[in-house]
Amino acid sequence: MLLGLTPSRRLLSHRHCLLQCRSIKSENTARSTTLDSVLSAFRSICGEDGVSLGEAVRQQHGKDESVHRCCPPDVVVFPRCVEEVSALAKVCNNHRLPIIPFGTGTGLEGGVSAVTGGVCFSLRNMDQVLDVHQEDFDVTVEPGVTRKALNAYLRDTGLWFPVDPGADASLCGMAATSASGTNAVRYGTMRENVLNLEVVLADGNIIHTAGKGRLHRKWSYLSFLSVSIFRKTSAGYNLTNLFVGSEGTLGIITKTTLRLYGIPEAVVSAVCSFPSVQAAVDSTVQILQAGVPIARIEFLDDVMIDACNRFSSLSYPVTPTLFLEFHGSERSLEEQVQTAEDITQSNGGSDFQWARDAETRNRLWKARHDAWYAALALRPGCKAYSTDVCVPLSRLPQIIVETKEDLIKNRLTGPIAGHVGDGNFHCLMVVDPNDPEEQRGVHLFTERLARRALAMDGTCTGEHGVGLGKRALLCEEMGPMAVGVMQRLKDTLDPKNLMNPGKVLQPREL
């Protein structure tokens, strides 16, 4: 979930990151001689305009929308096609230069920080939408195509790509971080919706994780057999899902084939207030159990509602609130809304309002849309950072209650918004960037929160990825054996550790 995040300057003191950034200077002198010799190779591949050493360009490509400080690469290259990416990768491989793929820079975990310098592959010039297959419900896109651009392109076809992380992110980037969004409860995350990837490996070889062009025409006859179109194959290891979520550490994604869905015929949005977190979550569970194909079900806690009331001059009751959205045909919507309303009422829900037309729907959901800004407005001059944990639905009330106690005890500002249908929630930590004590407090809180989630069989990152900041937590979550397998896979695909070093897996030496 990303609600117009504004970057924060060095919010959390990540000692690893700081140390590594500082060590670039000493590494750089040794590397600068290497760099000069490769620059001419880069230029002959990408053209003169395709290579940049400009400080502003490097700074821009060394940070994303997280709180991690900017670690600029030594050079930024702009390949125009997969053959150029492959050639550049080979050069980097021969000279042992780190490779950092860059999409839109809208990540939230420092995934593009060049912690050991190197070459940033900015893929924005590869911006074609290829192969729209309307009857097969799939499309292939290059890394420069963003989520909104794709949906605008597809608008005449009656199809859309529903995974919506908030930001207008690169779709290949979303595949790399296994992004999710508010629609996941009905449409799934990237993991379920990426059908095939074209990946350039660290040695420059190009692979298609599900075979070249495979998942397109061959299976079209299946669309007559089932209403929900899905691609089937039993062929070999599931390479596609190995690369989804690999955050640029196993290869550079240069094409992704995505599953599309029909644009909903009609949309209804609703809001309902509850006397407690438990009541709100119970309603969510029961709505899902009743088989209502709810599209979005978002939770805002009382602190967040209060902030939204103040920010947008609204008058929601200041208690835990659910925001719901239903997609379907006119008739099925009536049934869905009725079922949902009955369930919420039986759980003590009140003030159930719903709307069909776009203007009223936007007004009903205004609180949810403005949540980020409302949180920021609680303390003007401060920056905000979003935590991201996910637990089984049954544990959600407990973790939210404990987290709120933690916030109050430590005097931290952290209104909560969550994709309650997935057990995923975010605390929007509003912090003074000039107060190191407070920043430390937030950092410790985040670690406690992640560990609390792990203790409840949850995950330390629901949607944002591991990136720089959650590597230790990944080890705790997965256990040494699983992380060991991950490390061996990494060593096999990238023996020189050139692909986005320092992310996901901890460096060996430590």
Place this chain on the structure above:
Amino acid sequence: MSGRVLVGVKRVIDYAVKIRVKPDKSSVVTDGVKHSMNPFCEIAVEEAVKMKEKKLIKEVVAVSCGPQQAQETIRTALAMGADRGIHVEVTGKDYETLGPLQISKIMAALAKKEEAQLIILGKQAIDDDCNQTGQMTAALLDWPQGTFASEVSLEGDKIKVVREVDGGLETIKINIPAVITADLRLNTPRYATLPNIMKAKKKKIANMKPADLGVDITSRLEVLRVDEPPQRQAGVKVETVEDLVSKLKEAGLV
């Protein structure tokens, strides 16, 4: 009162495409480039369909002039809720020189033939930016016009139109029949959903040629040359205010 509305829809290069000029500078590259309905035409169709849903009018007819591919644009209008389509076939050289004057003659002829009580068009097309077709059509028919409409309401046998003008908003009341041209804020066009696209395949599109309507489409305009905007030049950094002033003087800007 026929309760019939004609909506003109134009097939143009999609707004998101990077336009390139042909090397011979005769026109822009259109081969293999994504085309879609002109965004202002989408707004026009949406307005007509909304009126039908409110039962203020009875039938929405989508009209497009051009080669075979214009039918795709008409199908999109049908998927948004238009009832039937009219494809006026114009191809080759004639299509290249097709402009507002020719279209407005065709629209006027169709309006008489179909006994339309309202014509809704987009205010302009994003490829030529002419902003002339609506006005010319009204003149040829001697009908009133409500252009740059950001709000339209039918009131009996008159229409109230709120127009977006440079100084703000102007509200006028005009008689029906009339020509309206849609501006950006008139509405938000709906997406075509799959079931509606399916239904649209069964709706009728009538074919005809300009000659069938007694319209002469010869153009009196000739495009001499098409150029790209000049490339942006790198800037120059100056160290002092004196430097800045002297550079501005050199460039003849002060």
